Amino acid sequence: MKRPIFAFISVLLFSSPVLAGAIFPVDRAAILVGSKFDFKVEFDDLTEAKNIVVTVNGIDHAKALGKAATFIEKEDQLAASSLILRDLSIDTPGRYEVIARNGKQSMTVTWEVYSTGQRQAKNVILFIGDGMTVANRTAARMLSKGIKEGKYFGKLAFDDMPHMALIGTSGVDSIITDSANSMHAYTTGHKSSVNALGVYAGRAKDNLAHPKVETITEIVKRKTKMSIGIVSDAEIQDATPAAMFAHTRRRSDKEIITEQLFFAQPDVILGGGSAYFLPSTTPGSKRKDTNNMVSLFRADGYSVATTNAEMKAAAADTRSARLLGLFHPENLNGSLDRLYLKKGTVDKYPNQPDLTDMTRAALEVLSRNKEGFVLMVEAGLIDKFNHPMDWERSVYDTIMLSNAVQIAKDFAAKNNDTLIIVTPDHTHGMSIVGTIDDTKPGTDMRDKIGVYEQAGYPNYPPADANGYPPSVDVSKRLALFYGNTPDYYETFRPKLDGPFVPAVKDEKGNIVANPVYKDIPGAILRTGNLPGVGPRAADQGTHTADDAVLTAIGPGSEQFKGFMDNTEVFRVMVNSLGLGQATSKSLLPVKAKPKVKPNAIVKANALRTQPDAPVQKP
């Protein structure tokens, strides 16, 4: 009799019933006291208003939440009705049970509304190693610090932190997250779905109409006089930096995200993605309208920098309280290309800052605000290079992240009032299996791979003053392979001519191994295990559900331990900053800071950033 019961339970756990109905925030959501969110009920079918009963802890929702939800009889031409109540917040901590019925369907969710303790940290610095996997850390430590007889000669800056946790990264819709909903969990404390930023993924057709949740940028700006900094070596509209402020169902809405960045008014913005700031009339622009977003930021009091030197000069100017630095139309180049190989687009953009330069500049400007700051720094290219399985580039950028974290640790050491968190947003399927030794006999590269005692140690040259080995092209190197791949040619060598492009589309539109690597001596065709067709046909590696390793130091960091959900990272940050106390009086004493209002022209022009206005999609 035991087997059938087990089988039944398995079906309950692992089958996904086709059920369109939903309540947002979803079941088991944890909500910060006083934080804003949109409440939405989506019924499966058409319903008359008179049949709908929505209660919160047994009381009619209009009474319990202070406002009745708007009834939408037929949502987006679907044969289904919804209720929506925007900009809600709950001021009393506790457990809330929400039940929605329409006579045919009954749905229940429970929310936990939590408050925070006293403010412990003046500043929070959140470093994201995008896609940084344990193998990234290990390889970065080997190449940067060196290892002999089993012991390393040093630690990475984020190894050497007192508190650590394993982070679960799965989302509402899937065990596998992307960088949008995983970062959204860190910045809002809510789960969401792949491609979603600052919203729950409902069934609305308009990307901007989905139920919103407030981001840490908005909470900090609304409740305190603290500053916000957003730094990335990817496009500033890319998923991770965008999750600091954006609200859209689709992370690809980069033109709109740029406008949302303007409305969010972070004090320091440094990264790539200038193509979305320039009017469509400018060559290279990716905008469809003629708004010059750079001019609008400038009009709102931002210093603007486009090179490393300009950024340093602007940051050093003690009058600078707001800084916009845009150093590349797309993603910046990684440290291996910028500092050593001079490949990628380094020729065209030779004056890009390093992540360390951007971290230093951001700290210089933000620390002028005596009320404190929240700074997010993303090493976005770790992920951008893990996707095409270019492990050397991804590991060099892991070393760069360590260098940037060291700068933050040095800054924090002065006052011990800064919480520093270093975490990936998700992982990749990569592992170090041994070494590849060119001096081993034979022509089959697989025979040159050493495992167990045959691996020994690689012969990278010692790291230079920047912490990187000056060469990756050595005769005995790490054998680091990815487990989830398209078809590709494994060359067993670093890609010295530019980032790896493992697979391409052939003339029939099928994804095939990139033939340019076919004739490299020793290259073998590795048959992939990822889908070659369909909506997620893979021409590169994909994210994994393996836990992410977080480390932290500073006031509040002791809250990180054991296994934690990614939404709890938000909870630790707001707890350390005391952002959910009964009154704002208990925050650090506040001095007035001149508030610059968003430029009126854009304000009038930006109706489409409002949820119910017509939307232009990129």
Ligand SMILES: [Zn+2]
């Ligand atoms: Zn990724």
